[in-house]
Amino acid sequence: MQIRYAPSRAATALTVILSACEQPMTAPKEAIVATVGDEVIGETELNRAVSRLGKLDEAESAQVRGKVLEALVDQRLVSGAARIAKLDREPEVVLALQQAQRQVLVEAYMERLFKDMAQPSDSEINDYYTRHPELFSARRIYRIQQLDLQMASSRLPEVEARLKQSRDLADFADWLRSQGIDGKAGVVVKPAEQLPAAILSQLRNMKDGQVTLLAMEPGRISVLQLQGSQARPVSLEQAREAIERVLQGEKRKALVETEIKKLRSSGKINYSSGFAPAVPGTQGGKSSEPASQP
Numbered sequence: 001m002q003i004r005y006a007p008s009r010a011a012t013a014l015t016v017i018l019s020a021c022e023q024p025m026t027a028p029k030e031a032i033v034a035t036v037g038d039e040v041i042g043e044t045e046l047n048r049a050v051s052r053l054g055k056l057d058e059a060e061s062a063q064v065r066g067k068v069l070e071a072l073v074d075q076r077l078v079s080g081a082a083r084i085a086k087l088d089r090e091p092e093v094v095l096a097l098q099q100a101q102r103q104v105l106v107e108a109y110m111e112r113l114f115k116d117m118a119q120p121s122d123s124e125i126n127d128y129y130t131r132h133p134e135l136f137s138a139r140r141i142y143r144i145q146q147l148d149l150q151m152a153s154s155r156l157p158e159v160e161a162r163l164k165q166s167r168d169l170a171d172f173a174d175w176l177r178s179q180g181i182d183g184k185a186g187v188v189v190k191p192a193e194q195l196p197a198a199i200l201s202q203l204r205n206m207k208d209g210q211v212t213l214l215a216m217e218p219g220r221i222s223v224l225q226l227q228g229s230q231a232r233p234v235s236l237e238q239a240r241e242a243i244e245r246v247l248q249g250e251k252r253k254a255l256v257e258t259e260i261k262k263l264r265s266s267g268k269i270n271y272s273s274g275f276a277p278a279v280p281g282t283q284g285g286k287s288s289e290p291a292s293q294p
Contacts, residue, residue, distance in 0.1 A: 030042040046069055117248075134200060139234050140230060141192075142195065143226075143229065147169065148185075149220065155181075162175055172223070191232065210225070211224065
């Protein structure tokens with residue numbers, strides 16, 4: 001669980017900490033900072049809770065340390081009251097606890113998987129910078145008139161034809177209203193890196209005043225008019241840290257996909273009838289062989 005914290009908002013952070021998962025009882029040899037009934041709160045747990053608040057200097061850490069400890073005490077009291085009320089035996093709570101435990105194990109497994117992952121090399125960073133001029137050397141800030149339409153994708157050819165015939169967006173908007181097509185209009189100003197790849201790939205080749213139409217997702221179409229743009233290039237050194245994060249993310253994603261594929265190939269997975277995922281050569285996810293029943 002990630003917690004963002006500003007030293008001036010210590011009270012707000014306390015409620016977030018209370019939602020963290022229960023920590024196991026501290027080992028006897030560890031320094032104990034507090035006890036709540038039969039449970040202890042160890043210094044390791046306290047340090048870990050403080051670290052979740054983000055990067056804090058020594059003074060900030062000292063400032064919030066006591067407040068974090070009180071939040072952990074409150075957590076013990078509330079969870080203890082929940083057990084006394086036998087909430088930990090309710091089916092929904094049991095399921096939620098099991099899911100939380102699995103998630104913690106997944107995150108621990110992935111962290112171990114990423115531990116020895118190679119950091120992006122200079123050549124990889126340079127190559128990424130070169131391959132994406134629209135984000136760096138030719139980066140621009142775009143001013144866009146955007147019209148989001150809620151409509152069936154089957155009407156896309158009709159709408160596209162009408163857009164080409166319209167004198168301007170106002171004329172096109174009048175036609176949309178006459179057709180009962182709902183839309184939401186607005187003007188946005190965004191740098192290239194904040195735009196979806198599908199939109200940026202269109203805008204980078206457009207001239208001021210040009211209009212394009214994109215099917216964003218089922219039932220939603222965006223009409224974009226480029227009102228203007230300004231060049232704001234970013235040097236390799238300025239972009240290096242951001243590129244490194246992107247490449248690390250890509251490497252992590254590839255590692256996860258490879259590991260999941262390996263685990264699936266070696267694991268024993270049985271789906272009940274009607275729940276198997278669709279497989280090429282089958283219909284509706286139904287396998288040619290009967291699925292095992294749990």
